[in-house]
Amino acid sequence: VFLNENPKGFIISQQPKEEDRLSMLTDDILLSILARVDVRTAARTSALSTQWRRLPWLLPEISINAKKFLPIPGLNPIEVKDTEEAMASLTKATRSFLGNRHKESSISTLHLKIYLINTFLREVGPLIGAATDSGLLKDLDLTILDEVDALDRSEEDMLQRAQEIDAFFIAYPSVLHFLTKLSLYNVRIDKLDTHHLLFECCKQLKHLCLSRCDTGAHPPFKIDAPNSELRVLELAKSRFERLELLWIQPEMKQLLPAFNKLRKLSVRGIFVEFYLEWTIAFLVAAPCIEMLHIEVWEHTCDLDEKIRRWYPKRRTPRWEMHFDGSKNSLLKELEFIGFRSLRHQFTFIRSILERAPNMQRIVLKGDEQCEYCDALDTPPCPSKFPKDEEQEIVVKRIRDGIFSTQIFFDE
Known part of the structure; x- marks a missing residue:
């Protein structure tokens, strides 16, 4: 780039006549670069040159996320x-990207994250339908977002969603035809x-993710x-009285x-x-496991009245498991968070130690910090993690005169 001064005194730049180095790269390299940026940046590159103008539509996979279009990303709460x-x-x-303007489009996989606003869904639905019907789109990953905390959603809200x-x-039934992953938030599944x-x-x-969903007071899901x-069935902070996966019984053979x-x-x-x-x-099903991380939950926020109405009664699972005599010889580390002397x-x-003859290290930790507990006005519960003078007793009780694994405490 050369800088010259025009008669009015303004500095202007002039491109050399030869093609710049970036434009000299082949299409496959340029597409590899575009695949690493968000869709807004990829679309803007079409203004760089004639060569770049068609490239974003040659990407085989794109991600369009409504969160990326928010005026202030990460703002909470988000205004309607x-x-x-x-x-x-x-x-x-x-x-x-999916319209008819670009006949040479090669997009076959779409990751789409949307808000449930009917005004715009009436336009997005036909676009996806047309893309699947034409054979362009073959793989759809759809997330229906919701930024509202589950405890602030009434049953009527979740039913409406x-x-x-x-x-x-x-x-738009065509949306379902090529749906390979679906993520839902705050929905009454029943x-x-x-x-x-x-x-x-x-x-x-292939992948179903249910976050902050429930079945109300109805029968099991x-x-x-x-x-x-x-x-993949992913359940996050969802409230189900019971979940029955009837086609994967018994559990062990499927794991x-x-x-x-x-x-x-x-x-x-x-x-x-x-x-x-x-x-x-899980250890029986995973003989090659090297590190096991266990986290138990006992938080002040679990006593909150809002949560109690969703979890009226705790049940202790009593699954009858018949474990074989095999060992997890590769398991070397166990990390246990939320440890108490129970x-x-x-x-x-x-x-675990009986199954893992080569266990080298056990790390026992207290409860991790919880933003929901911190937000409560009630004073925090006293720590139930073993005190310094109690830790030697804990070590002896775990080793039981048999094991010699190193045991560390981290409050």
């Missing part, structure tokens, strides 16, 4: 007008025609889909092939009073 503006921008971007999602899928929509209409669904492609090569396992959010022996089922926790840790 901001979500509406974000969806307006998302609709424009979706139309740009379920009805709107139902209406969206019924209005009011969706879940089984028909997700396991009969969605022939390609049942999934019986032996012919589905479902490979074995799935966890056979697993190296690290993290099991989080176990209620402190639950017996832990059932988690050994009988069943000692029993669990010694059971």
Whole structure:
């Protein structure tokens, strides 16, 4: 780039006649660069030159996220007008990439995160439908966002969301045809025609994520889909009286092939009073595991009245597991968060040691900081983590005169 001064005294730049180095790169390299930026940046590159103008539409995979169009990302709470503006921008971007303007488009995989605003869904739905019907779009990852905390959503709100999602899928059935991943937030699942929509209409669904969802006071959430492609079922902070996966019984036989090569396992959010022996089922299914992370839950916020109405009664699982005599010879480290001197926790840790002859290190930690507990006005509960003078007793109780594994305490 050369800088010259024009007659009026302004400095202007002049490009050399030869092509710049970036434009000399091949299309596959330029597409590799574009694949690493967000969709807004990728679209803007089309203004750089004639060569760049067509490149964003040659990407095989794109991600369009309504959160990226918010005026202030990360702001909480988000104003309704901001979500509406974000969806307006998302609709424009979706139309740009999936519309008929670019005949040579190669987009086959779309990751789409949207807010449930009917005004814009009526435009996004037909765009996706047309793209799937034409054979352009073959893989759809759809997330229906909700920024509102579950405790601030009434049952009527969650029911309304379920009805709107139902209406969206019924209005645009093509969306279901190539849906491979679906993530839902704050939805009354029992009011969706879940089984028909997700396991009969969605022939390609492989990953289902339900966050802050529930079934109200109705019967258990049942999934019986032996012919589905479902490979991942992710439940986060959801409230189900019971979840029944009828087609993967018994549990152990299904775990074995799935966890056979697993190296690290993290099991989080176990209620402190639950017996832990059932988690050994994972070790049986994962003979190559090297690190096991267990986190139990006992927080002040769990006593909050809002939460109690969703969890009226705790149940201790009593699964009958018949473990074989094999060992986890590769397991070397156990990290236990939320440790307390409870009988069943000692029993669990010694059971792990019996299965893991090469265990080298056990780390016992107290409860992690919880923003919900901190937000409560009630004084914090005294720590139940072993005090310094109690830790030697804990070590002796775990080792039981048999084991010599190193044990560390981290409050």
